[in-house]
Amino acid sequence: MMIESGVMNITLEYAKDLKSGDWFAKQDPYCILRVGGQTFRTHTAKGGGRNPVWNETFRVNIMDENDVSLDIKDEDLGRDDLIGNASFSFSRARHVGNDRQEVAVFRPKSRKQHGFVSVSLKWSPHRVLVGMSQQHPQWAAAHFGGTLQQQICYVIAKAPRCQQQAAGVDDTSPLVYGNGIYQQQAQPPHLAAGQIAQAVVYQPVFAPLAATNKINATTE
Template sequence: MVSLVITVMEATNLRETEFLGKQDPYVEIRTDNVVRNTTVKQNAGTNATWREEFRVTARGMAGSVTFKIMNKNMIKDSLIGTAMLDLNQVAAVGGYMDTNLPVISDGQHRGFLHIVIRWEDGDPTCYP
């Protein structure tokens, strides 16, 4: 298992999914069997700022992290878009990455998710 620290900074230029008013986005972070959520940003619309840090584990650097950007609704939350990060990319740059991930929905670009991720345990290059 590897320990990672992920900071969800902000999302920009997101697809608008709310018909009335502004959307209330949050981010679901998933690695293997671990799921964490940011707080909901009420009425943030297409741009939201979190700056929230999460410690998560993954089975190894061969895995990935999935970020689902969701719109909080009273009945059922809706998907704004998804961003993915291959953990091999983090290992390849020494265990630290500050990046804007493209947010994709229905095969279309739907904005960016700015994240910072760092390896918390030792040397990331020694794990497959």
């Protein structure tokens, strides 16, 4: 069964009772959030200690992903220490439209629970966003930024190339391939050089092109 695509607003509110590894000062926690191939980072809660507060929201383009992994780290001058790991699901939010969870945090080595993270979720299916933007373009521009032409498109790997050409798709156009946000590329990044993309059903995803809170996992 195909899961409906859409946009998930993920708010990392706060954590409580985390394990502290700093003996002489309060730790400075931040979170790294992974959803499929997308990675996001919160700001650092300076001096947050065992009970940091972030209240940071990420608008995440979702296709068939249903699970999230979370790393909580302590920002240091040298290497950032891993405080704990957590994971949670979008299932309830996708079913009823929203959800709030207290997600258990586990220590990386002992796997013992040490605290939790409070997470709030709000789900907006693409069919709703598309309908709203078509009926209220000024509302869409005010809430999501840019014109319809500047807003992000999804590419769903479904249609054969003949349908792609019939739809008038330009392979070199600066669109989005897969679930992440990429700059202009001649083909989807998951394909080796020379392969032809078996893709293309386009759906507008009303989010600004600039994703300032998106990071590359290799830069952690």
